[in-house]
Amino acid sequence: MNKSLDAIHHTAIQVKNIATAVSWYKERFACQIEYQDESWAMIKFANTSLALVLPDQHPYHFAIIAEDLAPYGDAVLHRDGTSSVYIKDQDGNNVEILKLPTFVTE
Amino acid sequence: MNKSLDAIHHTAIQVKNIATAVSWYKERFACQIEYQDESWAMIKFANTSLALVLPDQHPYHFAIIAEDLAPYGDAVLHRDGTSSVYIKDQDGNNVEILKLPTFVTE
Numbered sequence: 001m002n003k004s005l006d007a008i009h010h011t012a013i014q015v016k017n018i019a020t021a022v023s024w025y026k027e028r029f030a031c032q033i034e035y036q037d038e039s040w041a042m043i044k045f046a047n048t049s050l051a052l053v054l055p056d057q058h059p060y061h062f063a064i065i066a067e068d069l070a071p072y073g074d075a076v077l078h079r080d081g082t083s084s085v086y087i088k089d090q091d092g093n094n095v096e097i098l099k100l101p102t103f104v105t106e
Numbered sequence: 107m108n109k110s111l112d113a114i115h116h117t118a119i120q121v122k123n124i125a126t127a128v129s130w131y132k133e134r135f136a137c138q139i140e141y142q143d144e145s146w147a148m149i150k151f152a153n154t155s156l157a158l159v160l161p162d163q164h165p166y167h168f169a170i171i172a173e174d175l176a177p178y179g180d181a182v183l184h185r186d187g188t189s190s191v192y193i194k195d196q197d198g199n200n201v202e203i204l205k206l207p208t209f210v211t212e
Contacts, residue, residue, distance in 0.1 A: 005152040006136045011117040011168050015197040024196050030112045046111040047153040062117050090130050091121040
């Protein structure tokens with residue numbers, strides 16, 4: 001992993017049924033379920049993750065990790081401690097700028 | 107990098123103009139151009155790559171690396187030594203199964 005470059009946290013694709021889609025990927029590929037409920041799932045691969053989302057909840061997108069979201073707009077704080085801003089590239093592709101939670105250690 | 111899991115080689119998004127799109131990503135993110143011509147580009151991030159493709163040449167997809175393509179169908183050999191098979195998941199998402207070139211060292 002090249003520390004000087006930004007990292008892609010996940011790619012998100014739309015599926016009709018989360019459980020069915022998780023099974024499809026688990027049966028074919030060496031991957032691990034990081035999170036799964038009825039509305040979304042995050043599947044961990046060796047180097048990045050695949051998010052499965054419902055069409056009425058999230059668009060197709062991929063997420064780039066950033067430390068500062070301010071340049072991109074107003075961030076939304078998620079329940080898992082991450083926060084993010086969605087932007088669109090020149091062609092309308094959705095790019096999520098994602099800030100991971102900061103854990104303070106003493 | 108978890109060696110026991112499969113890796114995602116790239117996520118591909120469609121753009122109208124490769125050079126314009128490459129500039130958009132280079133201006134905003136710490137990434138490196140791995141390959142670029144007028145018909146496609148591969149942009150390297152820390153852990154995986156982003157492919158920019160033209161709508162009439164490649165669909166939206168992401169690529170999972172595999173050592174054996176036979177279970178997935180007839181592979182197409184590309185000029186860069188990679189070979190691949192496109193499959194669709196249950197929801198019609200395009201998944202490229204990608205075999206990297208094998209370099210024999212003496």
